[in-house]
Amino acid sequence: MLLQTNSCSSFSLKYHPLKHAGSFKTFQTPLTQINGLVNRSESNKYSIRCSIQNSLYLTNNKIRNNEDMMERNHKPLKKSTVPMALQDGYPSKSQDENIVSTSFVDVLTKKLDAFYRLCRPYAWTSIILGIVSTSLLPVETLADLTPTFLIEVLKAIVATLTMNIFVRAINQLSDIEIDKVNKPNLPLASGDFSIGEGIAIAIISTLTSLAMGVMLRSPPLVIALVIRWIVGAAYSIDLPLLRWKASPLMAVVAIIILNGINVLPYFVHFQKYVLGRHLVFTKPLLFSVIFMGIFSVVLAFLKDIPDVEGDKEFGIRTLPMILGKERVFSISISMLLLAYGGAALAGVSSPFLLCKLVTMIGHSVLGFILWCKAQAVDLSNTKSTYSFFIFIFQLYYAEFFLMHFVR
Structure with a gap:
């Protein structure tokens, strides 16, 4: 009998009666290919001897037994094809799921990092400290610091931070090409956010912030949020x-409004709508408005020094471009030193010894540190000027603590 195999994973047998009893026939498995794996079994030949006494026909049971035997013999061959199938680009279902899962996590992580860079959290610090500090100005005793009061402070912070996301988003949408030169790590300049995503973030943050302000039923807080929205849009669009x-003049006006004058609506919100007291403008409030206004002008001057190259390329006239980096830097340091001197003198008039000492010594020490740091700044080095700008922000944060000792 002559046995033949087809080129597939299971063998089918064809048989023919032999004309001569006792003759020998051989069969050879032809070349087979399974999932890209070639099997050449030239050395495996099978001989079958047929005699007169044996039946010339194989029963179905024998055929099935032979097929089972061949399947068992070829099990190692099937196992060896698994890695070949994976190499040919056919991953298993679990691998597909792992790839999709990993890809989703990577995209989500990248977007969260881009959102973090869009918000620029160092500005969040000034907002949080500013609101907390302003909320404490109308506080008269420790009994005013109730859980309800603290929750109201938190609500005001969240609403303001949400509006600040709009300010950051609209600023980056307006400066994509400039930021590619000055700040290439920002998400819209680097392409981590599309323009459509930036617009969506700006719209959602605006609506969310205003909705929170309305729910708090505080007209001063809503006014503070609307002022931040108007000035933020006017500054960038x-x-x-x-x-x-x-415009150098309008840039200073915008910074003064956001960081100086905008303190007043928050003070009114906490004094009248949270603590339920009559509106009274205190000495610490007036001092903070004046001192923070001066600080805001200095921040507006210094922030443009590291960005001179990009601003010059796109025709934006800033004060450092008009007067020069050195002169603007000198004016800024002089203004801050004068502000620290005035704050120290304000402490002399305080009737409380502790307030007098903290106000005088604190502002004098900060003024001295400022003068020392200014001597080491290299205005030709962008990294050096930007590092000094961050240091000025740290002085700004310190003032939120010191201003409460002005009595």
Whole structure:
């Protein structure tokens, strides 16, 4: 009998009666290919001897037995094809799921990192400290610091931070090309966020912030949020009478409004709508508005020094471009030193010894540290000027603590 195999994973047998009893026939498995693996079994030949006494026909049972035997013999061959199948680009279902899962996690991580860079959390620190410090100005006794009061402070912080996301988003949407030169790590400049995603973030943050302000039923807080929205948009958007950042004067006005004058609505919110007291403008409040206003002007001057190259390329006229880096830097340091001197003198008039000492010594020490740091700044080095700008922000944070000792 002649046995033949087809080129597939299981063998089918064909048989023919032999004309001569006792003759020998051989059969050879032809070349087979399974999932890209070639099997050449030339050395395996099978001989079958047929005699007169044996039946010339195989029963179905024998055929099935032979097929089972061949399947068992070829099990190692099937196992060896698994890695070949994976190499040919056919991963298993579990591998597909792992790839999709990993890809989703990577995309989500990248977007969260881009959102973090869009918000620029160092600005969040000033907002949080500013609101907490302003909320403490109308506090008269420790009994005022109730859980309800603290929750109201938290609500005001969240609403303001949400509006600040709009300010950051609209600023980056307006400065994509400039940021590619000055700040290439920002998400819209680096392409981590598309323009559509930036617009969506700006709209969602605006609506969320205003909705929170309305729910708190505090007109001063809503006014503070609307002021932040208007000034933030006017500062960045390139439309007639807007784009205040392109004008040295209007850029200073915008910074003063956001960081100085905008303290007043928050003070009114906490004094009248949270603590339920009559509106009274205190000495610490007036001092903080004046001192923070001066600090805001200095921040507006210094922030443009590291960005001179990009601003010059895109025709934005900032004060460092008009007067020069050295002169603007000198003016800024002089203004801060004068502000620290005035704060120290304000402490002399305080009737409380502790307040007098903290105000005088604290502002004098900070003024001295400022003068020492200014001597080491290299204005030709962007990294050095930016590092000094961050240091000025740290002085700004310290003032939120010191201003409460002005009595």
